[in-house]
Amino acid sequence: MxxxxxxxxxxxxxxxxxxxxxxxxxxxxxxxxxxxxxxxxxxxxxxxxxxxxxxxxxxxxxxxxxxxxxxxxxxxxxxxxxxxxxxxxxxxxxxxxxxxxxxxxxxxxxxxxxxxxxxxxxxxxxxxxxxxxxxxxAGRPAEPFPGLTPSERNVLHLMSRGRSNDAIAAELHLSSKTVRNYVSNVFAKLHVRSRAEAIARARDEGL
Structure with a gap:
């Protein structure tokens, strides 16, 4: 059995x-x-x-x-x-x-x-x-964090540059709620619990 x-x-x-x-x-x-x-x-x-x-x-x-x-x-x-x-x-x-x-x-x-x-x-x-x-x-080149959508990747990139959620929302012409949702998705997909951890992962990968 x-x-x-x-x-x-x-x-x-x-x-x-x-x-x-x-x-x-x-x-x-x-x-x-x-x-x-x-x-x-x-x-x-x-x-x-x-x-x-x-x-x-x-x-x-x-x-x-x-x-x-x-x-x-x-x-x-x-x-x-x-x-x-x-x-x-x-x-x-x-x-x-x-x-x-x-x-x-x-x-x-x-x-x-x-x-x-x-x-x-x-x-x-x-x-x-x-x-x-x-x-x-097969050795195909891959960009960092391929599981992220383009929008999530943009948000992570701006997070790694020290932008706040409100600043990201203004720069990407999104609502604050949408940005918060993207940030939550990034945390889940990268298996991190905080903004600092996400930023560290992004910088490690050169994002």
């Missing part, structure tokens, strides 16, 4: 995964976690073979949880199940030790295939993610 732990902070998504797992006779659900720290604690207690884990959760993010989990003796296999398909998220998860990476809008058939594959020690990625990995290894 592929003993499995779900780690996701969205109850409805956990419910959907739970329902899918009941259709797979090879899989046994042994627990559910709502944040990264709880995922690590339950993994140590329940010793699942497979963890279906979101990258963005409160109380300990998914990337930190992956690093901690893969450092354990008899480490579980990690299948990332998330909404984010940007290069930063994908490669950070793989470097941390994830064996698979699929998006939350993946259909049930593909999700089941990914669960069984990673649960049996294989590596698997959704089509969109596989395309990004192929492009990376």
């Amino acid at each position: 592929i003993t499995t732990l779900i780690a996701d902070d969205h109850p409805m998504f956990r419910k959907g995964l739970r329902a899918l797992l009941t259709t797979l006779p090879e899989v046994e659900l042994v627990g559910e976690a709502t944040d990264g720290n709880e995922a690590v604690r339950l993994a140590r207690e329940l010793r699942p073979r497979l963890i279906l884990l979101d990258l963005h959760m409160p109380g300990g993010d998914g990337l930190t949880a992956i690093r901690r989990l893969t450092a354990e003796p008899d480490a579980p296999y990690i299948l990332v199940v998330t909404m984010f398909e940007d290069d930063d998220s994908v490669f950070a998860a793989l470097r941390a030790g994830a064996r698979g990476y699929v998006l939350k809008d993946t259909d049930d058939e593909e999700m089941a295939r990914a669960i069984l594959a990673v649960g049996n020690g294989e590596a698997i990625f959704s089509a969109a993610v596989a395309g990004r990995i192929a492009a990376f290894f």
